[in-house]
Amino acid sequence: MKREFSTSLRLTAVAATVIAGLTVTTSYAQEDKDLKPAVKTATQINESAANSQVKINTITDQIDSKLQQFKTINKEIDGLDIYNNQLRKQIDSQMKEMAALNASIDDVSVIERQITPLMMRMIEGLEQFVALDVPFLAEERNQRITSLKDMMDRADIAPSEKFRRVMEAYQVEMDYGRTLEAYAGLHTIDGQERNVDFLRVGRTALIYQTRDAALQGSWNKQSGQWEALPSSYRTQVTKGLRMAKKQLAPDLLMLPVAITD
Known part of the structure; x- marks a missing residue:
């Protein structure tokens, strides 16, 4: 009897243990079933948060880019203001x-x-x-x-x-009035037109000499006429002509000069 009772108790205990295990397993399964929606929701929230963060980062980058463009444009505007002010001054x-x-x-x-x-x-x-x-x-x-x-x-x-x-x-x-000049020309002597060389000494003296140096004469300012010069002036007139033509170095000349009052 005791052995049978003991066996019965053991079976009862085993049964209780099995029932308890089944109860715990059933409880875990129920909890797992209840948690799955929550986990799914949390996962969705995390994914949404990650997507939102990506959007935020993109928007932040865009804002930084726009801000940089804004600063650049402001600098350009400042430069244009200075340039326009300078142009206005130039226009004025x-x-x-x-x-x-x-x-x-x-x-x-x-x-x-x-x-x-x-x-x-x-x-x-x-x-x-x-x-x-x-x-x-x-x-x-x-x-x-x-x-x-x-x-x-x-x-x-x-x-x-x-x-x-x-x-x-x-x-x-x-x-x-301040130069010495010699030039060739025609001059009427005793009614005959002859080739002569003229010597001009400023406006002080105007003298002619024939090409053969046989005759020479000067302009008289007082009478307004040509006058013949004696042969004694031949050498000085020839010398003056050579000086005027750069054929002789400058030197002192002895030529007739009319005295004016």
């Missing part, structure tokens, strides 16, 4: 220059109206001076005056160029 300066030029143009018009009569008077004065001066290079000098008169009637020559040429003619005449 140019406008002032334009105003000054316009004023100068107006002044030039007034000056042009005044300077043209002045040049005409200067040419007339130069013509009178040449007519009363020692008669050297008469054809060349008269031709220069004729050219000046023709120039004044031309519209294709600027007033400034006309004035320059008139002043140039005056300068040429001034230079005649």
